[in-house]
Amino acid sequence: MRPVGIQKTKSILVSQWVAEYLAHAEAVKTCGAYKRDVRTLALFSAHAGTACDLRSVDLKMMEAWVNRRVQTVAASTVNRDLNTIRNAFNKAIEWGYLGQSPCRYLKDLRAQRLLPRYYSRDEVRQILEAAGEHRPIVELFYYTGARLSELLFLQWRDISGGNFVIKN
Numbered sequence: 001m002r003p004v005g006i007q008k009t010k011s012i013l014v015s016q017w018v019a020e021y022l023a024h025a026e027a028v029k030t031c032g033a034y035k036r037d038v039r040t041l042a043l044f045s046a047h048a049g050t051a052c053d054l055r056s057v058d059l060k061m062m063e064a065w066v067n068r069r070v071q072t073v074a075a076s077t078v079n080r081d082l083n084t085i086r087n088a089f090n091k092a093i094e095w096g097y098l099g100q101s102p103c104r105y106l107k108d109l110r111a112q113r114l115l116p117r118y119y120s121r122d123e124v125r126q127i128l129e130a131a132g133e134h135r136p137i138v139e140l141f142y143y144t145g146a147r148l149s150e151l152l153f154l155q156w157r158d159i160s161g162g163n164f165v166i167k168n
Contacts, residue, residue, distance in 0.1 A: 009055060009096060009097055009098055009099055010095075010096050010097050011053055011054075011055065011097075012053070012054050012092075012097050013050065013051060013052065013053060013054065014044075014045050014048045014049065014050055014051075014052045014053075014054050014057065015045060015050035015051070017054045017088075017092055017097060018041045018042075018044075018045050018088075020095075021037075021041065021088045021091055021092070022034075022037060022038060022041065024091065025037045036080070036084065037084050037088075040080075040081045040084040040085065041084065041085070041088060043069070043081070044065060044081075044085055047061075047064070047065045047068065048061060048065075054092060054097050054098065055097070055098060057102045058102050059102050059103075059104075059105055059106065061102065062085075062102050062103055062106050063106065066078060066082070066106070066109070069081065070109060074111065074112075075109035075110060075111040075112065076111040078109055079108045079109055079111060082103065082106065082108065085103060086101065086103045089101040089102065089103055124142065127142075128142075137151075
């Protein structure tokens with residue numbers, strides 16, 4: 001008889017778990033999120049070894065993966081990848097492959113927040129000159145600071161006055 005709170009888990013290889021998780025993710029996630037999951041879990045699977053039993057993945061292996069990953073990408077990317085892996089491990093727990101996540105003590109990395117870079121007057125002049133026949137559109141983006149989606153859905157009723165003040 002097992003002590004209360006201790007549950008027996010099913011054995012599965014990392015490669016099998018990744019395939020099962022990705023089949024689930026493909027059905028419930030957007031195309032972009034699914035592609036990101038495929039990329040992230042392929043990298044993790046290569047690190048862990050596809051013939052590795054999922055139950056042997058531990059905090060030390062996860063930390064090694066993070067340390068290796070942070071050498072090639074930004075901390076914010078590693079954090080996004082960690083969220084993917086955490087979600088996948090949570091599914092592994094739900095499916096009975098793990099009793100707890102090897103990521104449970106793994107903290108997100110501190111992502112450096114950079115201040116936005118502004119174009120100089122000379123750079124703006126060069127951009128506007130290079131825009132050619134598209135200059136009015138580029139000027140509209142530049143002078144309003146609007147996003148593409150905001151300009152695409154802009155209607156005449158959204159503009160008031162001779163100064164072309166955009167409402168809302």
